[in-house]
Amino acid sequence: MNFRKDIYERVKYIMKEQSEMKVNCSKLGRQFNCDRRTVSRYVELVKNGEKPSQRVYQKKTDGFEHIIEEKVKTTAPAIAIYHYLVKEHGYTGSYSTIKRYIHNLNIEKQKDAVIRFETDPGVQAQVDWKESLKFKTKDGETIKFNVFLLILGFSRTKFLMVTETRDLQQVEFSLACAFKYLGGVPHEILFDNMRSIIDKARTQYSEPVFNENFKVFAEDCGFVPKACVAYRPETKGKVEVTAKLMNRLKVYSGDITCFDDIRRIAADLNYEINSSVCQATGKKPFDLLELEKPFLIQTNLDILTGYFEDTVKRKVSSESMISYEGKKYSVPPEYIGKKVNISDTGSGFDITFNDHFIRHWEKSDKMMNFNHFDYLEIARRSSLKHLDEDEIKLIAERNLEIYDKL
Numbered sequence: 001m002n003f004r005k006d007i008y009e010r011v012k013y014i015m016k017e018q019s020e021m022k023v024n025c026s027k028l029g030r031q032f033n034c035d036r037r038t039v040s041r042y043v044e045l046v047k048n049g050e051k052p053s054q055r056v057y058q059k060k061t062d063g064f065e066h067i068i069e070e071k072v073k074t075t076a077p078a079i080a081i082y083h084y085l086v087k088e089h090g091y092t093g094s095y096s097t098i099k100r101y102i103h104n105l106n107i108e109k110q111k112d113a114v115i116r117f118e119t120d121p122g123v124q125a126q127v128d129w130k131e132s133l134k135f136k137t138k139d140g141e142t143i144k145f146n147v148f149l150l151i152l153g154f155s156r157t158k159f160l161m162v163t164e165t166r167d168l169q170q171v172e173f174s175l176a177c178a179f180k181y182l183g184g185v186p187h188e189i190l191f192d193n194m195r196s197i198i199d200k201a202r203t204q205y206s207e208p209v210f211n212e213n214f215k216v217f218a219e220d221c222g223f224v225p226k227a228c229v230a231y232r233p234e235t236k237g238k239v240e241v242t243a244k245l246m247n248r249l250k251v252y253s254g255d256i257t258c259f260d261d262i263r264r265i266a267a268d269l270n271y272e273i274n275s276s277v278c279q280a281t282g283k284k285p286f287d288l289l290e291l292e293k294p295f296l297i298q299t300n301l302d303i304l305t306g307y308f309e310d311t312v313k314r315k316v317s318s319e320s321m322i323s324y325e326g327k328k329y330s331v332p333p334e335y336i337g338k339k340v341n342i343s344d345t346g347s348g349f350d351i352t353f354n355d356h357f358i359r360h361w362e363k364s365d366k367m368m369n370f371n372h373f374d375y376l377e378i379a380r381r382s383s384l385k386h387l388d389e390d391e392i393k394l395i396a397e398r399n400l401e402i403y404d405k406l
Contacts, residue, residue, distance in 0.1 A: 004042070007032050011042045060093030061101050068101060076250035078102045084251040119153030122295025125186040126151055127175075129166055129194065130246045135253040135262060141317055143259055147246050147266065148174040150189075154295075155288030156278045157182060160246075160270040162263045164313050164339075168196045172217050176301055179221065182289065184296025188224040198227055222297040258323030259314065313339045320378050321368075324349060329361045330374035333381055375399070 007028065014023050023043050029036040061068065064085060071081045078099040085091035085098065130147040137143060148161040148171075159178040163170050171194070179185045191197065193208070200209035208227035210218075218225045252265050274285045281288065314322040320333040324342055331340065331351060340358065343350045348362040359371065379395065387395075 004032065004034070004038070007034065007039060007042050008045065011039065012046050015043070015046050060091075060097045064089065064091060065101075068098065069105070070254070071251045072102055072105060074250040074253045075247075077247050080248035080251045083248060120295075121154040121292040122184070122186055122297075124153040124188050124190060125178075126153065126190045128192055131166055133249070135256055137256050137258065138254065139257070143256070143262065143315075145259065145262055147249070148178075149246065150175070150178045152182065152186060152285075152289070152292060155285050155292040156281055157274055157285040157289045157292070158270060160266050162259075162266045164259070166194075166196060168211060168214060171196055172214070175217075175221070179299065180301055182296065183293050185222050185299050186296060187222075188226055189218075190226050190228055193227055197225070220299075222299050258326065258328065260323055260326045264326070312342050312344075314342055315339050320374060322351065324361075325363065327364055327366065328368050329364075330370045330378070331358055332374055333378050 010028065010032075011023060023039070025036040025039040025043065028039045032039070067085065067089060068081060071084065076084075079095065081102065082091070082095045082098040091098075128149045130149065133145055133147065135143045135145070144164075146163045146166050148159075148163055148166075150159045151157065159181050161174050161177060163174060175189075197211050197214040198208050199211055210225055210227075214225065248269060249262070249266060252262075256262060256265070274289075277283060278285055312324075314324065316322055316331055316335045316338055318336060319328075320336050321328040321330055322340060322342070329351075335353060335358065338353060341352045343352070345360075348360055350360050351358040361369065376393065379399075
């Protein structure tokens with residue numbers, strides 16, 4: 001607590017000079033505009049003969065201040081930072097303590113209220129995107145990504161997927177993954193007015209026009225696509241509420257090394273949310289999903305493979321590396337800054353750019369995987385470029401030997 005000399009001296013006077021009088025904590029609290037319990041603490045100080053400087057009051061946030069202040073820079077809300085501190089740093093204090101600390105830093109955002117819509121089992125799901133999010137890696141590199149979010153209306157079971165694009169093919173692929181995760185297809189899905197699947201947005205006066213290819217995809221899956229009214233997000237209430245949980249991802253900015261780290265964190269968050277009691281229902285989404293599954297459409301998802309290719313995109317870093325399944329692999333430095341295609345072959349993967357084959361890599365257990373010629377060319381373009389060729393080769397060989405041992 002902050003030391004109040006006025007209260008301390010008054011209590012000390014009463015207890016010393018008027019020892020026959022009992023300290024009226026409530027009266028003094030009103031006099032000094034503080035809680036009676038504050039006065040009681042000063043009574044204990046004087047009674048025990050302690051001076052304020054002799055007692056150290058430890059705050060629950062002690063030792064966490066620098067972490068909190070770093071994480072609020074990501075614009076993550078207090079609840080996300082609280083969960084992060086508990087999970088990653090062993091914080092044992094309350095959420096209200098963290099919220100109050102952040103409030104005092106004047107960076108907590110206002111929370112928007114939305115309307116909730118209730119649905120019967122298997123009837124409806126809602127889809128939303130959090131797009132153009134940016135994370136910083138430990139090396140200071142910026143990674144851009146999107147988050148696909150689908151929620152079943154009855155059970156509130158969520159499916160999260162981190163993506164690099166949000167085009168038609170990505171939407172269809174994300175939906176197929178969601179159906180597999182949930183164990184079936186809802187009868188109708190409510191979408192925002194996403195340009196990748198809707199040619200003409202729905203308004204108060206007109207119906208939406210869905211992309212013809214997407215309509216065929218929806219028919220093959222068995223669901224009816226619907227659109228919420230433009231500029232009226234309350235018609236998509238469940239997702240708007242749940243999407244706030246995506247802010248919990250932001251707190252990990254600066255803690256990651258590659259794109260696959262974001263996917264792993266999102267998968268962990270997805271499981272945590274579905275395994276925790278939902279405030280709206282008072283039950284765990286996974287428990288209610290077992291009741292909802294019999295009402296979902298059972299579609300053979302194998303028929304959907306023709307809608308999307310088994311490829312992903314990766315941006316080549318300034319180190320001339322791409323990240324795949326948590327490991328880094330080199331490519332020639334002329335591709336730095338470009339997005340290359342990765343096609344998984346099972347035990348390995350192929351890297352291409354605009355239909356030009358770059359290289360095949362076998363999957364590795366090592367964190368850093370360099371091709372000898374890539375690394376030599378990277379060294380020639382680095383701070384070593386002032387050295388002669390033999391010196392560059394010698395340093396490159398020595399560094400590669402070190403990486404092989406990691």
